[in-house]
Amino acid sequence: xxxxxxxxxxxxxxxxxxxxxxxxxxxxxxxxxxxxxxxxxxxxxxxxxxxxxxxxxxxxxxxxxxxxxxxxxxxxxxxxxxxxxxxxxxxxxxxxxxxxxxxxxxxxxxxxxxxxxxxxxxxxxxxxxxxxxxxxxxxxxxxxxxxxxxxxxxxxxxxxxxxxxxxxxxxxxxxxxxxxxxxxxxxxxxxxxxxxxxxxxxxxxxxxxxxxxxxxxxxxxxxxxxxxxxxxxxxxxxxxxxxxxxxxxxxxxxxxxxxxxxxxxxxxxxxxxxxxxxxxxxxxxxxxxxxxxxxxxxxxxxxxxxxxxxxxxxxxxxxxxx
Amino acid sequence: xxxxxxxxxxxxxxxxxxxxxxxxxxxxxxxxxxxxxxxxxxxxxxxxxxxxxxxxxxxxxxxxxxxxxxxxxxxxxxxxxxxxxxxxxxxxxxxxxxxxxxxxxxxxxxxxxxxxxxxxxxxxxxxxxxxxxxxxxxxxxxxxxxxxxxxxxxxxxxxxxxxxxxxxxxxxxxxxxxxxxxxxxxxxxxxxxxxxxxxxxxxxxxxxxxxxxxxxxxxxxxxxxxxxxxxxxxxxxxxxxxxxxxxxxxxxxxxxxxxxxxxxxxxxxxxxxxxxxxxxxxxxxxxxxxxxxxxxxxxxxxxxxxxxxxxxxxxxxxxxxxxxxxxxxxxxxxxxxxxxxxxxxxxxxxxxxxxxxxxxxxxxxxxxxxxxxxxxxxxxxxxxx
Numbered sequence: 001x002x003x004x005x006x007x008x009x010x011x012x013x014x015x016x017x018x019x020x021x022x023x024x025x026x027x028x029x030x031x032x033x034x035x036x037x038x039x040x041x042x043x044x045x046x047x048x049x050x051x052x053x054x055x056x057x058x059x060x061x062x063x064x065x066x067x068x069x070x071x072x073x074x075x076x077x078x079x080x081x082x083x084x085x086x087x088x089x090x091x092x093x094x095x096x097x098x099x100x101x102x103x104x105x106x107x108x109x110x111x112x113x114x115x116x117x118x119x120x121x122x123x124x125x126x127x128x129x130x131x132x133x134x135x136x137x138x139x140x141x142x143x144x145x146x147x148x149x150x151x152x153x154x155x156x157x158x159x160x161x162x163x164x165x166x167x168x169x170x171x172x173x174x175x176x177x178x179x180x181x182x183x184x185x186x187x188x189x190x191x192x193x194x195x196x197x198x199x200x201x202x203x204x205x206x207x208x209x210x211x212x213x214x215x216x217x218x219x220x221x222x223x224x225x226x227x228x229x230x231x232x233x234x235x236x237x238x239x240x241x242x243x244x245x246x247x248x249x250x251x252x253x254x255x256x257x258x259x260x261x262x263x264x265x266x267x268x269x270x271x272x273x274x275x276x277x278x279x280x281x282x283x284x285x286x287x288x289x290x291x292x293x294x295x296x297x298x299x300x301x302x303x304x305x306x307x308x309x310x311x312x313x314x315x316x317x318x319x320x321x322x
Numbered sequence: 323x324x325x326x327x328x329x330x331x332x333x334x335x336x337x338x339x340x341x342x343x344x345x346x347x348x349x350x351x352x353x354x355x356x357x358x359x360x361x362x363x364x365x366x367x368x369x370x371x372x373x374x375x376x377x378x379x380x381x382x383x384x385x386x387x388x389x390x391x392x393x394x395x396x397x398x399x400x401x402x403x404x405x406x407x408x409x410x411x412x413x414x415x416x417x418x419x420x421x422x423x424x425x426x427x428x429x430x431x432x433x434x435x436x437x438x439x440x441x442x443x444x445x446x447x448x449x450x451x452x453x454x455x456x457x458x459x460x461x462x463x464x465x466x467x468x469x470x471x472x473x474x475x476x477x478x479x480x481x482x483x484x485x486x487x488x489x490x491x492x493x494x495x496x497x498x499x500x501x502x503x504x505x506x507x508x509x510x511x512x513x514x515x516x517x518x519x520x521x522x523x524x525x526x527x528x529x530x531x532x533x534x535x536x537x538x539x540x541x542x543x544x545x546x547x548x549x550x551x552x553x554x555x556x557x558x559x560x561x562x563x564x565x566x567x568x569x570x571x572x573x574x575x576x577x578x579x580x581x582x583x584x585x586x587x588x589x590x591x592x593x594x595x596x597x598x599x600x601x602x603x604x605x606x607x608x609x610x611x612x613x614x615x616x617x618x619x620x621x622x623x624x625x626x627x628x629x630x631x632x633x634x635x636x637x638x639x640x641x642x643x644x645x646x647x648x649x650x651x652x653x654x655x656x657x658x659x660x661x662x663x664x665x666x667x668x669x670x671x672x673x674x675x676x677x678x679x680x681x682x683x684x685x686x687x688x689x690x691x692x693x694x695x696x697x698x699x700x701x702x703x704x705x706x707x
Contacts, residue, residue, distance in 0.1 A: 034417035036410065081514050081683035092514075094681055096405065096449035178416065211410070211418035 007119045008156030011045050011148065013128050016135070021172035021193050023141025026129045030157065031117045033148040034178045036211040037199065039240050039271055043279050043286075045148035050117035052100045053281040054093050058112035062089040067107040075099055095283030116282075122160045126167065133169070142170025142192070151175050154183035161190035177220045178212060184220055188228055195234045195267075196221065200244050201252035209243055218256070225260040233257075235266045239302070245271075245294045250302050254309045266306045270294045324357035328655055329436045330382070330648075331361035332400040333447030337466045337480025339636025339644060340396035343442055345387040346648025354656060358382045359436065364401025364447075368430050369409060369423060379434065391645060394635045405450055428459045438660060440651045442466050442479070445683070448663075452676045460660040463676070464647040468631050471515035473682030474674050475665035479647055481517070482639040484631040488522040491627055496526060496559045505547060505558035505614055505622040509607035511631055512563035514683045518631070519563035520692055523701060529558045530702035532610065534565035535686045536693075538704025540610065544617035546702035551620055560614065562606050564628075569705075604628070646671055 011029040020027055032048030033040075044051060062069060062080050068091060069078060077097035080089055102115045129143050136142050143164050150157050150173055161171045172193040177184065188194065198221075200206040203213035225233060235257055239245045250268075257263040270293050279286040307313070330347055332340055344360065351358045360380040361367045371378045380398060390397065406427045408420040431439060438460040441451050444467050455461050465472040468484035488510050499506040512518045516533030523531035530546055532538045547558045604626045611624035636644065643666065650664045650671040662673045686692060697707045 034415075036418045076681060079681035081685055092681075092683075094449055096407075096446060097453070097681075180415065212412055212416050216416050 005121045005123070006156055006159055007121050008125075008153045008160070009048060009050065009117050010120045010125060011042075011117050013125065015132055017144065020144040020146060020174055020195060021142065022170065023139030024132070024135040025141045025144045025172070026132050027144045027146050027174075028125055028129065028150075028160070030145060030147045030150045030153050032152045033176075034152060034212070035149070035176055037238075038209055039238065039243070041272065041278075042148070043282055043284055044116040047100075047117075048148075048152070050100060050102060050115045051282065052093070052098055052102060052105070053114055053116050053278075054091075054283070055112050055114075055281055056090050058110045059090040060110050060112075062091065065109065066091075067109070068104045068113060072104050072107050073098075074101065074103065078104060093283055098283075122156070122163050125160055126163060129164070129169070130167070136169060140170070142172065144172040144174060144195075146174040149176055149179060151177070151179045151183045151187050154179070154186045158186045158190055161187065165190055177217045177224070179220070181220055181223060184224060185227075188224060188231065191231065193232045193234060194224065194228075195236055196224075197236050197238065198253045198256065199238065201249060201256065205243075209240075221256075225257075225262060229262055231262060233260070233263045235263060236269055237267075238269045238271055239294045239299065240271045241292065241294055245298055245302070247302065247305060250305050254306065258309075266310070268299060268302055268306070270299050324355055326354070326356040326437050326655075327359065327435045328356055328438050328440060328652070329359050329361050329379070329431065329434075330398070330440045330442070331364060331367075332396060332398060332442045332466075333364045333450065334400070334444035334466070335402050335446075335468075336396075336400050336632045337444075337468050338394055338483045338632065338634045339392070339480065339640050340398075340400070340442060340466070341387065341393050342391040342636060342641045342644030343464055343479065343648040343651075344382060344397065345384070345391035346645035346650075347440055347652050348382050348384045348387050348648075349645075350649040350652035352384050354652070356652075359434075360398040361439070363399040364404050365406050365427055366399075366401050366404050368427060368434075369404065369406060392636060392641050394633065407450065407453060424454060424457055428454060428457050431459060438462060438655045440464065440648070440655070442647075444478075445472060448472075448676065448679060449681075452680055455661045455676060462651045462654045462659060462673075463663045464651055465663060465665065465679070468518065469512050469515050470517040471512075471684050472679060473684045474663070474667075474679050475684075476668060477639075477643060477666045479640060479644055480632075480636075482643070483634060483636045484511070484518060485521055485525075486637050487631055487634050488518055488627060489525040491630070492522055492526040492528065492559065492561060495625060496528075496557075499557040499559055499623070502623070503556040503621070505560065505611075505618065505620055507560045507562060507607050507611040507614065507622055507624045509562045509564060509604065509624070509626045509628070511628065513565040515685045516563040516566070517684075517686060519561045519566075520686060520696060523561035524692070524696050524699065526559070527699060528561045528701060530560045530704065531696065532560070532562045532566035532606075532704050533686060534563050534567065535688070536703050536705055537567050537569035539569050540613045540704070541617065542706060543610075543702050543704050544614055547614065547618050547620070551618060556620075558620075560610065562610050564606060566606055566610075566704075 009031040011031045014027040017025045017027045033046045075097045077094045078091050104113050105115055164171050171191050173191050174195045176197045206214040348358050360382050362374055367374050367378045406424045407422050409423045413419050441463045443463050465475050465478040466480045467478035468480045470478050470481035472478045495506045495508050510519050519531050530543045607624035607626050611622040615622040647664050661676050663679050665674050
């Protein structure tokens with residue numbers, strides 16, 4: 001009898017991505033995160049377990065369908081408002097009663113109810129990823145593990161990255177690095193490019209906005225820079241209005257990475273509201289929805305600081321942006 | 323030694339004037355020789371005692387509450403966020419996790435010698451309370467909602483105050499519309515139930531009221547406003563409930579044609595499709611104002627009252643209701659009741675089992691007398707009468 005193959009909880013596999021590592025890439029999103037950033041744009045990635053989502057736009061309603069209302073939910077979490085008095089008779093989810101058991105998913109013919117996250121083996125993930133291999137050759141791309149925090153599923157991530165390397169696929173990870181160092185020690189040997197966040201530099205402010213302070217993250221990053229001098233590290237800051245879209249943060253981050261030659265780039269990712277709708281699907285409330293993205297002027301001003309630190313002229317950066 | 327110790331707490335979104343419920347409960351309990359304590363900020367007082375070094379439980383007496391029943395705010399605070407089944411905390415591995423602390427909470431309440439908790443809840447907190455009552459927590463609850471969307475009761479605590487405030491603001495909005503020669507589109511609370519919009523709109527004789535229960539045709543609303551404009555009136559007032567939706571909504575853009583795996587793993591997770599399902603404050607007012615400006619060729623102005631309706635001094639109706647609900651909850655405890663809600667079914671206050679209220683929304687019936695009266699007043703509801 002063979003041993004049960006190693007599996008990971010995969011949220012999504014996104015093809016033809018161009019922002020998370022070199023070339024055209026396939027992003028594999030793993031579920032589970034150790035932070036709770038208030039601006040999170042992937043709320044469906046936070047819980048380590050599969051999670052129910054509901055898209056009312058796809059619901060056919062009680063009269064036309066109604067399968068999920070017929071004793072399917074053991075927790076009585078699915079219901080309709082009123083009795084024939086509503087403009088539509090789409091179902092509603094009582095998220096406080098739902099336990100994400102997923103029993104309602106197979107009975108929903110329109111896919112309005114579905115589960116975020118499924119168990120997959122390394123082989124299954126790579127079969128999907130390798131569909132794009134011709135694009136990797138042309139563009140110098142590969143596979144990027146993202147999340148959630150992809151290093152949280154350290155054994156699965158390491159096995160997946162190692163096998164990808166075996167097959168000649170360039171590998172990258174996108175990480176916040178708030179995991180035990182042993183996890184990073186397992187994963188990083190199989191990674192070509194490490195894209196990692198520095199969200200805030202002040203420990204107390206980091207705790208307020210993400211749930212934990214940044215002491216372990218900073219220690220992990222320093223150790224990673226020193227342990228893996230041959231790997232490329234790219235620092236990223238999601239620029240959040242009123243949180244870290246200021247010169248102080250960018251300067252402090254530049255100071256932190258200054259001693260390390262293997263930190264090859266510092267990218268700013270202006271906050272966007274793409275996550276908003278997904279919060280509604282999960283019955284959660286997005287706490288940051290009333291802010292606009294940082295202005296182009298702010299982003300340009302902060303990028304100029306980075307260019308200066310990396311010894312680039314503004315002109316060369318403009319060409320790069322083109 | 324008091325004969326019995328009961329507690330009172332508040333869960334869910336804030337509504338004005340909650341002190342009157344505490345006063346009603348204190349007066350009734352004191353007459354029975356019982357002790358009443360308050361749990362701070364929902365269940366936070368018991369779940370996070372370190373945050374309340376002075377008092378985890380607050381002793382409440384008629385003397386303390388004297389003169390407070392008509393005041394704004396709530397001496398105990400509230401908690402819209404804490405759910406004892408998913409308490410966010412940091413574990414020993416420096417990870418943020420959600421932990422189920424419900425058993426600990428129920429045990430803590432029993433350890434404090436609290437026999438029953440009187441919980442003042444909105445729809446969401448009701449679900450949490452129901453789960454706690456299944457775990458053995460003895461509870462009697464009181465409905466509160468500024469939208470009046472709690473089922474079975476005719477009047478939830480807080481609605482009347484929100485209604486008075488909203489009508490007052492609409493009156494002011496009309497004056498502003500009149501002086502600026504514009505059509506004001508005012509968005510008010512009401513995601514699934516449009517009582518606040520309908521009743522306040524009727525109170526100020528608005529030109530149109532758009533409700534979650536009745537999908538609107540914007541052309542019908544525009545036609546109604548054009549009549550007024552043609553007759554020489556150069557302003558208008560439209561009230562829109564937060565959850566109002568157009569009858570023929572714009573077709574959803576098709577999902578990106580990604581390879582099969584993506585749709586299997588995370589369908590609908592792209593921003594293009596998702597933006598149509600967000601219940602976001604201000605969105606309806608903007609949309610309706612823009613469409614009306616286009617269809618009437620008259621300047622419009624969107625406005626959102628939103629959470630402002632959750633503050634202020636309670637009206638006399640709410641003060642009476644609060645005192646009544648508080649006293650009725652204590653009398654239910656005295657009768658040995660648990661797992662019930664006090665409801666107002668005129669002319670009586672009655673008790674119903676929590677299951678009868680759970681997963682129900684009190685919406686405006688299509689054949690409601692309110693709808694007929696509004697139409698008789700020539701208020702457009704966005705449909706042909």
